[in-house]
Amino acid sequence: MIRSATVFLASALLLSSCVPEGRPEMESARANAGPPVVVPTPRPSPSPTPAPPPAEPVRTGFWFEGPMQQGALLTGRVPSGTRMLTFEGEAVDIGEDGFFIIGLDRDSKAEVRLVATLNDGRTVERTLNVAPGDWKLEYINAPYRAGVSSEAFKARRGPELARIVAARDVDVVSDGWRQDFIWPVTGRQSGFFGSQRVYQGKPGSYHGGADIAVPTGTIFVAPADGVVTLAAKDDFTLEGKLIIIDHGMGLNSAFLHASEILVNEGDRVKQGQPIGKVGQSGRATGPHLHWGLKWKDARIDPLLVAGPPSG
Ligand SMILES: [Zn+2]
Structure with a gap:
């Protein structure tokens, strides 16, 4: 994706003149004395000031x-x-x-x-x-049952959610949003964004990210430049060790279930920089990285932003 203004610089073509550099009077004098001696004269060096870029055309539409x-x-x-x-x-x-x-x-x-x-x-x-998404829906022939949360869970969950909301509310200045996003880790995609179970017609909540199944300890990197707005090194109940990176313009990434976090809140990270190690902290059935992407309140499919993850 091109996220930066393309500046077309006019190439400064210096056309050297094709005027012969010989000396006619000497040539006539040496008319019968073999070929004339041509003394090369130094060419002018290119002008140090490049031509200014042409003015951008007026954009009348989006x-x-x-x-x-x-x-x-x-x-x-x-x-x-x-x-x-x-x-x-x-x-x-x-x-x-x-x-x-x-x-x-x-x-x-x-x-x-x-x-x-x-x-x-x-x-x-x-x-x-906007065309409809092609989500993986799984139809379950059983009634939907809301999970019953313990008092202990509820007591922890409130402050955790408050930290996540606060981290996503931070407004940072970053040009990460302009970059071509890369996958934080590559491997088999074991869970798809948007997938959802439907219980006898009643939809459960959908999966909000992409899961990549790789062994515990595998390094994962920042998919684009940004600022770390949350680095939860003590496990959250569901997300486990969690990192949130803001890429600017309201776009942020969340990385769940890490075994280790290699960055701190406030750190500026570059695309490709190691930020954590894959694990299965929080609610996870096996080691994997869950990558979620949000723009403001909209949930985005990493597959549509970074392309296929294996490679
Ligand atoms: Zn997941």
Whole structure:
């Protein structure tokens, strides 16, 4: 995904002149004395000041890249002179070069609307048609039963959820959102984003991330640049050892079930930097990394952002 402004630099072509460098008067004098001696003269060195880039054409409409389907993350660019952008009525941040991202939730409406308000007060609107996601649904012929939580669980869960919400609310400045995301670890995908069990017609909650099954101790890395907003080194009840990284513009990653965390809250991490080791802490049936991606409140499918994970 191209997340940065492409700047087309005009190549400074210096056309050297093709005027012969010989000396005609000497040549005539030596007319019968063999070939003339040509003294090379130094060529002018290229100008140190490159030609300025051509002015960017005015963008009259929106530009988008990415699949228009549930669970996808889109990169967009606003029309020139946009001072405010809304997505479904909510303000969306825009980079200085006009680029932005929007996440299409796993259960996004079939039509969503963007409105750019220009400096002169005019508005440019765009409606996107969102294709339904292809989620793995499993139909269970048994009644849905809500799990009964113990008092001890409930007492721990409240503060844990508060820390997760607080970590996702942190607004950091990072250009990670502009990068091509990589998988934190590669291997067999054992759990798919959006998969859901349906109990005699009643849907249970869906799986909010991608699971990669690799042995305990396998290093996993940051999928893009960002800032660590949560590094829970004591196990959370469900997530176990949990890391949240904010990639800027409301996009963040969560990594669950680690056996070890290699970063601290507030750390700035680079794409590809080791951040933890895979494990099965919290509620997990075997060692794996669960990677969840969220843009604001929208849950995003890592597979649609980073491509297939094996490799
Ligand atoms: Zn999972």
